[in-house]
Each structure stands twice: as structure tokens, then as C-alpha cells.
Amino acid sequence: MLLASFLEAHNILFENRVFTKEQVYQELVECLTDQYKLPVSSSKLLELILKREEEVSCAYPTGIAIPHIRLDGFNDTLIAMAFLQNPLDYNGIKISWVVLIITDITSSKIYLNIVAALLKLSKDSEAMAALASAGDGNSVIQYLKRKEVEVKKDVTVADIMVQNPIAVQPRNSLRELINLMGTNRVAGMPVVDETGKYIGEVNVLNLLKVGVPNYVMMLDNLSFLASYEPLENLLGKQDILFVKDIMTTGDVFVRPESSIIEAVFLLFSQNKRYLSVVKEEKLVGLVTAMDILIKVIAG
């Protein structure tokens, strides 16, 4: 779908005056409430925007801010935007383009894809210059149509994954692995070879297992043991054991073009908290269950 299809010319403003953030929001809100029947008043809408901003900043380093309101029982997606000649200051970031999006409480997919398209656009300095100087709503829409700026229909893993994640190699010692986990505060990570090819996974449970021989796992009840040396002496082995001794292979992974539901399915059926994203045998990203929850469902 074209981004232009979501826009109406009279909802695209060019603001020369020196406004505060609240004033810009006010203007955009009134733009929409003037034309559309919304379940809440414009003052309430403003309140919602400001409240959300306290929780999570909507500003991006590329100069775009995307305030977002989700309304219960509102079955549509509305966009109003303002190009500011006098940029606003969002905690040190200069914002010259504010895009207000109002959606239904459940429509995260379309929202995410619009945001993705807007962000992509905001990174294109040539396009941003053209838009800022367009002067009126119709010209903006024409420009976007000509450039065929698209809003993808579906969200994929590539949209929410963490790129170039922390990884470790089979030849790294357990000491190096423990340090990596500690500095980056992660409980597990993918394993790659020197060329970045994805091989497997290793996590903190694999580490702890070094101190727990097989027969201990066969006992019914360990309550009689006050202490257990092999576990306590685990760190004594951190220089003589390597990632290759404890890692697993054959774990499932996803591709960048995999769908979110596919990722969720794999997280459940394999009882994992994160999945490695692999493209043409190389590790390109990591997608966690928390990412899916926060960015896709709750975003």
C-alpha cells in the first residue's frame, strides 16, 4: 500500500510560527477532530498524547517525532502531520517533522508498518528536504506517490530484530563467555564461526550444567544435599572448557522475512525466550519474546 493513500491534504500542515510542543500537538489534534467523529474530545486527546510521552519518547534521531494514540473502539487509522520551520527540542533531539497517528487499540500491524515507512523516509535527507519545501499538503502527497513510498502489509522479524547481536565462537573459553554475558547482561547468545556463519546456541543453563553430572539429574530429590562440590567448583573449569564443549546445535532459528506469528510459534514450541535470525547461513539478528511483546503487541 502507498503511504500517500493514508493521507489527506488538509491534514498536512506547514508551520512557520514558533510553537511549543503542546501547541503543535493541539493544532494536529484539532485538524483531525474538525473533520472526523472521534470518541473522545480534543482536550482528552491532547492529554493522552502528553501522558504517553511521559512514558515513552516518540522522537527519533532522524528528526521525526511520531506521537501515537490508541483509542478503544475506533475502527480507523488517522494521520496528521506538521513540517516545522522552527524545529522543536525533544530532550536534545531536533525535531522538524511531527506525525500524529491515531489508531484502534488493536491495530498494531498497520501502525508499525506506517512507522517503519516514516522512519525510512526520515533517513533519506534528499526526500526530507523535498518534503519540507513542498509548501502544501497536495504537493507532499504527489511527491510521496511519485516516489512510491510504501507501507508494507505485514510485519516481519526484520522489522523488530536487534541487528548484529552479541555472539560467541566455539573456541572461546567459558571465562570469555561468562564475561560477555556479564557485560552485556544476557543469559544466552548465538554461536558463530570466524566468518559469522551461524552454528548454534549457548546459554547460562548450559554453563551451570557443567557442575551437575548426569546422575544427579536422575535422582528424585536433592533435599538431602546441603552442598555439592562439582557445582561450586564450576569456575575452576572456566579456562579449560570451551563454548564448543557446552553449546547446542540444531536449534531452530528464523529468517529476516519470517512472520511474527512464525517466530511466536517457534518460541512456544521450542520453549525459548529468543531466536537467532539467520540469512544465507549468516547470523544477522536476534529477536526476543520481549521485543515481540513490547514492539508489536504493546507498542
Add this chain to the structure above:
Amino acid sequence: MLLMIIALLVFILTYLCIITEWINKMLAALIGGFVIIVLGVVDQTIAFSAIDWNVIFFLIGMMLTISVMRETGMFMYIAIKTAKIAKGSPLKIMAMMFVATAVISAILGSVTTIMILIPIVLLIADELKITPAPFIITMVVASNMGGASTMIGDPPNILIASATKYTFVDFFLNLTPAVVIIVIGSLGLIWLLYRGKMYVSNERRAKIMEYNDKNLITNPKLLWITLGVVVLMLLAFIFQKPLHLENATIAMAAGLILVFIGSRKKVETIILNDIDWITIFFFIGLFMIVAGLVNTGFIDLLAQGVMSITSGKPKTTSMVILWLSGVLSAWIDNIPFVAAMIPMIKTIGSQMQNAAQVQPLWWALSLGTCLGGNGTLVGASANIVAVGIANRNGYKISFMDYTKIGLIFALESMLISSVYIWFRY
């Protein structure tokens, strides 16, 4: 004649698959069982009627009972308490574990007992910093001996009981005394073989004494209920003749009552994890294959062969069967061996002058099979399971390592059995 050869071939092939573990034994037995039908050696009705459901449901019932017994924590408690009573002394632990394993195995069967107790012994050996190999081997021997002593212990006895309709009391009066003597003899052997050979520092022994057994019984109420039901079950076995109850019913009743009272919320977990379906289906396939051997007359041939050697004299025949079973079962897995021998002994029995004279043959078969299984590493399932667990934990016990010791105990027990059978019957 052709059918007989086919039946024999199927039996041998299945057997080889079991020893080499080339394919899963259940798969091998089931494939063998249905191949017999497909090739026309027997028809499906006969093959199915050869499946001894008494044995199958007895096994399932016992598996259910054991599953709930394990949940009470009683086995962990017994094992840790034993180690503490022995004050961490390796020789005492070995002797006490020997007796404990034999007694528990008499009720639960050797493989189950081994699976519960071996991990604990590995832990104790680790803490005492001594090699676990002697403990593992002697406990395996004890489990096979214990399993030989009652009707409900090891599969060979279960199979024999089902085929002969001898009761729990019959087994107890005839086999248990022999095994008790053998166990006492074995304890003497242990003393001879291992005294002064295992040294453990006081500090290490103190670690064992520190074990806290207070919380090992996780469910005291369930423990008393379980013990109560098990006692009732044993009483039912003892009085099964007047009560007109067969083994499968008693075991299933006990198992179902315990699961219902103790673990009915976890029924699915129990059914999936604690019932050894591989063994159950293995038995089913095996019964079908043996039906092939029986129906084609192979077993009759064998029986005649044995009779011609012994001229039908009971004492000689018993000895032949005792030693034949002993030597063969050291190499051949107990269960297929006994499954094939049962119809043979039945045939021999029917040809004897006095029907009662067949009795010692059965006891000879039982003792020979179970005790002979101690002889080599491949002689019995318990041996293989135990060594498998040891291997997985980094302790390699080779064929020779095991056989050097197992053979001594096997010979000791076979000799005592020979004397016992000769003079008693």
C-alpha cells in the same frame, strides 16, 4: 518344516537386533511378530492368543505402583539412610546396598531398582572419592539375585508364573530360601574380594554423615497409604489361590488404587513417562514370535532333544536345565530365552511319568536364567542399564571389567543352586 525354519530365523534375527541394539528392541520384536503372521507361519488369531495379557497387565500394574511409590520419596530415604548407617565406610555401604538392592529388587524387579539406586551410588562414590565400579557391579548382581527370589521380581519368574499357575507362595517357598543362602554367600565373597581395598578419609566420610534425610519423604501421608496398599497387594498374592485372583488383577488393582489416591491429577504424565511402553510392546512382539516357534514344532524338537540326553530322569533333567539356562542366559537376554524355554519345559513335563516331577525343572529354569544373567555384561537387562548409566557419567566399565567379577558371583550362585536343587528335590 519350511515354516519352522522361517520361525527360527525370525527369532534369531530379532534376537540379534536386540543384542546389537541395531534397532530398538520393541521395534525388532513387533516387526518379528507381524512378519511371522505375514509370512503365514501362524495366523493372526493364534499369534494374538499367544499374547499373555496376564503378564502384560501385571507389568503395567507394577509400573503404576512403583511410580507412586517413588513419588513418596521412600527409595531415596532408604538409600541415604543406608549410607548414613554404614557411617560412610565403603565396605559396609557395599554390603548394605547389596542387601537393600536384593530386597527391593525382589518386589520391584531388577531394572527398576537399578535405575533408582545406581544414581545415588554414583553420588556417594563421588563424594567419597572412590571409584563406583565395584559398587555398580555388585549391585547389579544383587538385583538379579533379588529378582530371582519372588514371583513378582524379574520377568522370567513372571513369565513362568503365568505359564504354570504356580502361586506367590510356591515361589516363595521354593526360590526364596535358595536366594537367601546365595546372598549370604555373596556377602562373604564381597568381604573376601574387597576388604581393605577401599580407603576413604574421615573427612569424606563425614560428608556422607551430613546428609539430611529429613525432607526426603516428600509426602508422609501418601507414604503410609502406599505402604498399606503394597502390604495388601502382597497379602493378595499370598492368598491368591483361595481368593481366585490372578497376578494381573492384583497388580492392576494396587496400581490403579495408588494412582487414584495419590496422583490422579498427574495421570497423563504417569502414563507417558512411568510406564515403560517399550518393554510392554517388546513383550507383545516376543509372544507372537515364540508362538511361531511353538506352532511350527520347533519347541517340540528341542524338548525331545533334551529328553533323549537325560532319559527323562527328573534330577538329571533339572541339572541339565539349570546349567543350560545358566550358561546360555549369560549370553542370551533372559526374556526371549525364557519365553522360548517355557513351552519346551511344558512339553517335557507332559511326557514325564509323574506330572509333579516337572516342578524342580521350573525352579531350575528360574534360578539358572536369573543367576546366569550375572555372568557377563550382556547377560541381563539390569547389567546393561547399570553400565549405560555409568558410561553416561564418565565411568567406563568394559565387558571384561564386568565379567571378571560377575562371573565369580554367577558361579557361586549356580553352585549353591545345584546343591540346593539336588538335595531338595
